[in-house]
Amino acid sequence: MSKIAFLFPGQGAQHVGMGRTIVEKCPAAKQLFDQAGEILGYDLAKLCFEGPAEELDSTVISQPALFVTSLAALEMLRAERPDVVLGCEMTAGLSLGEYTALVFSGALTFEDGLKVVQRRGEAMQAAADKVPSGMVSALLLDRPQVEEVCQEASDAGRIFIANYLCPGNTVISGENAACEKAVELITAKGGKPIPLAVAGAFHTEIMKPADEQLAEALAGVPLKKPEIPLVSNVDAASHEEPDSIRSLLVRQVVSPVLWENSIRAMLDAGVTEFYEIGPGKVLKGLLKRINRKVPCETVNDS
Template sequence: MAKIAFLFPGQGAQHIGMGKVIASRFPAARQLYDRASEILGFDLASVCFDGPAERLDTTIVSQPALFVSSLAALEMLRAEKPEVVDGCAMAAGLSLGEYTALVFAGAMSFEDGLRVVQRRGEAMQQAADANPSSMVSALLLNPEQVAKVRDDAASAGQIWVANYLCPGNTVLSGDKPACARAAELIEQAGGSARVLTVAGAFHTPLMASACGQLEEALRTVSIQSPRIPVISNVDAKLHDGPERIREILIRQVTQPVLWEECVRTLLSQGCDQFYEVGPGKVLKSLMKRIDRKVDCQTVNDD
């Protein structure tokens, strides 16, 4: 019998139209958008379904939008294949997606999770506005080559490794001049550079000013031990209690995302059937690079 794991996407997977078909077909999904709009103070469904892209792509909007749209996709799966949802044994989420995974696992309520995600997006946007910064993917390079790019680009400014996504896909994050220099060095090394459309240097010390606001938000909500194991981005280990969850989520803002290691933890625990629940197919693509033999299905209306 398959051991099922759910994967929830992070910022960057958003696109205009996400969730529109699901919300029209499944009342439980539509209700999530309606409840979210009351909490957020604006019509989230309208932005997700119709844009404009300039607003949807902002950190303040994209984070709650992806959180809600992923949980809406989960409601579609629950209606169509309840045995899959009931049979899910473990979960993980990429950056923002870790919050979605924790809500699915019962560690936080939908409402509390959304309030924290909203505060997280606001705090990260403020930190990004205070430090002109960027992120760039280093594709087709090995870890040693990426380390050299980072070291050499540091002559132009502060820069760190922010995401270890899969073999041949590592994300660097830091000051804009350093990221621009890194992009040049990646190409010179025979790789491919892709500048990400994000507000700033996420998962680096440049986000430190966001931690206080996030800690305050996490202290105002009730957190329970997850009913199923959720893997942490920070150390690729299982979350194991409310205080540890708070600590890890705060650290996640300034520390690199160990996504490849998270997936390998799930595989080592016997998970052999994966579902990417939410907009896009990024996590399925990463899975192919981590272990192409593993089946990963997408759950969305793309």
């Protein structure tokens, strides 16, 4: 018998036009965008559907945009294939996507989740503005090689491993000079560096001011025990206690994302079928690099 898990994408999956077709198909999805506009104080639907891309790609906009669009895609799936949604037994989200997973699991309301995500985006953007920094994907290298890159590039500034995505795809974050040196080192070691279009060194100590602001935002938000196991980015384990979940969400901002470990934990728990719910197909691609045999269906505009 199959065991279904839902995965929700993180920042970087956004694109102009996302959500438009979903809203046209699904009244419940339109209601989410309308509600989001009231909560945020701006027309999120217009930014998602029409752009401009520069604004949609900013941290303060892209995080709420992905959160709402992914939940809109979930509503479309719920309307078209309710049995799949009812049959889901585990969930996880990549970085920002963890908040989407929390709402799906019943641990967090849509309204509270959106308010926290808005604060998270603002805090992370502010931290990034203080320290010119960025992120680079190191492709085709194994973990020890990427660790060597960070060690050697640290002469130029602070730099750390930020995301363990899948075999041959590890993301590093750091100050701009260190990232530039890392690009050279990755190439020299036979890897392929891809600088990412993000505002700063996410999931490192460089985000330190943001975690404190996020802790304040989360302190006033009710959290419930998730109705299904939700695997944390920080330790690739599921947690039931709201206080533990709250603490892990704060740590997540300054800790590496253990995505590969999270997927392997779900596979070990018996998951046989994944659904990537939200913009893009990044998580499906990562899953193929972890285990090619397990199917993953995408639920988005296409």
